[in-house]
Amino acid sequence: MRPVTVYDIAREANVSVATVSRVLNNTAPVKKETRERIVALMHKYQFQPNALARSLTRKETGMIGFILPDITNPFFPEVLSGFDYEARKLGYTYFLCDTISTNEENERLYDRQYERESQYLSLLMEKQVDGIVLIGGRVDLAKPDPALTRELEEVAKRVPVLLLNGNLPKTKLNRVSADQKFGAELAVQHLIELGHRDIAVIGGYAKMTNTQQRLAGFRSVMKEAGLPVRKEWILTEGFSVAKGQEYAARLLSGKRRPTAIFCMNDLLAIGALKAAHRAGISVPEELSIVGYDDIPQATYSIPELTTVSLMSQEIGRQAAKTLDKMIAGKKVPLFQSVMPELIVRETTAQANGKDSQ
Amino acid sequence: MRPVTVYDIAREANVSVATVSRVLNNTAPVKKETRERIVALMHKYQFQPNALARSLTRKETGMIGFILPDITNPFFPEVLSGFDYEARKLGYTYFLCDTISTNEENERLYDRQYERESQYLSLLMEKQVDGIVLIGGRVDLAKPDPALTRELEEVAKRVPVLLLNGNLPKTKLNRVSADQKFGAELAVQHLIELGHRDIAVIGGYAKMTNTQQRLAGFRSVMKEAGLPVRKEWILTEGFSVAKGQEYAARLLSGKRRPTAIFCMNDLLAIGALKAAHRAGISVPEELSIVGYDDIPQATYSIPELTTVSLMSQEIGRQAAKTLDKMIAGKKVPLFQSVMPELIVRETTAQANGKDSQ
DNA sequence: AGCCATAATGAAACCCATTTCACATTTAGA
């Protein structure tokens, strides 16, 4: 059953397609009777305009491509839900593009991420999306692949591109990011105020800018407080629960152990919590733990996680609003940062022992 | 800068657009020199065919609409990632359509879900998607809105629709679902084998079919084992951590308390864990808890959750494969079920006291 | 009564690819 088109409506209403189009879009006055006749027919046949045809001439699709690394990482759904909220209000639909690869056994592989980002970029352009949001992945390396940078710049010439929580130094790509350094400062400052002096850091990837920035925040606060930073208490390379557990276990088995651990995300913090539990160390009495991201799961743990909220939803919202402006050709700041907030819950407490007052 | 079209290529290569199209799609033999000339030009101008135009004639878009209730509920990303895996392999792109409403304060509101499902259904048809996947929401009520049913059937006449984990009795809509009754049986059977006799159930919504089916599973196993079902130990209406905590707290404060709780999802189980912890009841020694869904967070808790895996990724994969067949016009079973599996972790143990052997 | 702005509408071009049909040219096989 061939769908009903404007031509069908036009024929039966004894008008031209132009007139049908006019009532459809309200772009010009149409005589009341004529309009009513047309509207009636549209209802009768449940007419739905073909968005492809419309977009083809209008040169706008109302479609956005949203590229992210891994939808099963709970941070991203948060961002996405903020984005969804604004995007819908603004009349956009979006393609979800996950750049992680999964093998038949459902294991997640991050190795081909760049390839996937690249593929999606060109696929989305073919689909004529009005704009592209790209979160993380290789975009967040301190020394990003020059080919990727070039490609992104090339794409950005043709369609608005917005980088989320990413960082491509020395380029003219628009970005919306959480202020990572500030977030880390918030966390560490909190620990110091509680009297902690022996603070360890776990997680992140040394080569990623977000990790570097948080580390910078950590160092700057420590320095300001006159506290030493021990290299062996900074354990990077990883973002998972398993890694958190592994690193925390290592720290806790050392002969001198930290009284507080700052984790690069909440998953790591959950892992640290498990390690402490296994080691018979109680949190927060004997060990304070601060997470990062404030994913919903941060409140599921016992005790609930003290963490830094990246305002993930806010980032998503900001992204949608900004991209919309870019699409409309309005000017937007090249870089926008969203300020994190510290959420104090149950995994941090006054340091006791010699360090506390 | 106007994008390059087949016409541009054709002109510069001194051929007709038909020929360009032929090398683009490999639909007919083209002389080697001609082909090379065209390919070279395509590279030179970074030609990308306009998918809108292509879809308009081909009458297929390679686009699917994926409607779900709430992407921040960790069950859905799991399903989605399975779906993503297969869909990509099959060459589809998909729109993510979240039917939850969020207000400015980021609170999630489920009240307008039906309205949203309906809106998305027609939006997706306008966008000319090749197929639609719809998870849950109002679709899962035992007595679903007849208007919704009618609408879905109407949509399904025009474009393949696949219901996931939903249930619309007495209709000819294709479905892929987890076998809810079987899943519940698995969980309860496990508890009974551990010697539990006093088993409570929390969560779900009495009006939803999935809840009813699981309850049926629970009852059937209890009956088979000759165990009584206490009405006051079945606490429905809710799926969140908070509800789990509330219900479990209520159960645990009663003068006779259950030795095991079967939760309608993992979030509830996490809440139950928290309630037990608050009440000073140790899990699994004094209380066994079984969850449902096996979301990733099930392993984040201490102790890790024993739960029923719905094979969420598998459901997603199945959905993609099935929808693809439907799109291709192949015959598929009206109803497919995916068998849940029991994942025994740390929240269940032998019942002690008078009931254990 | 005469003129102009606005209302109301249609014809046709356009967006960008695919596809059918027709025709010319080779190539292969008898």
Add this chain to the structure above:
DNA sequence: TCTAAATGTGAAATGGGTTTCATTATGGCT
């Protein structure tokens, strides 16, 4: 050598809308 099949290619139609331009009808105003 001749015919049938396969190669190679272009003109034009198609898909389903939007938009420009032109034209006629209508109402308001002097």
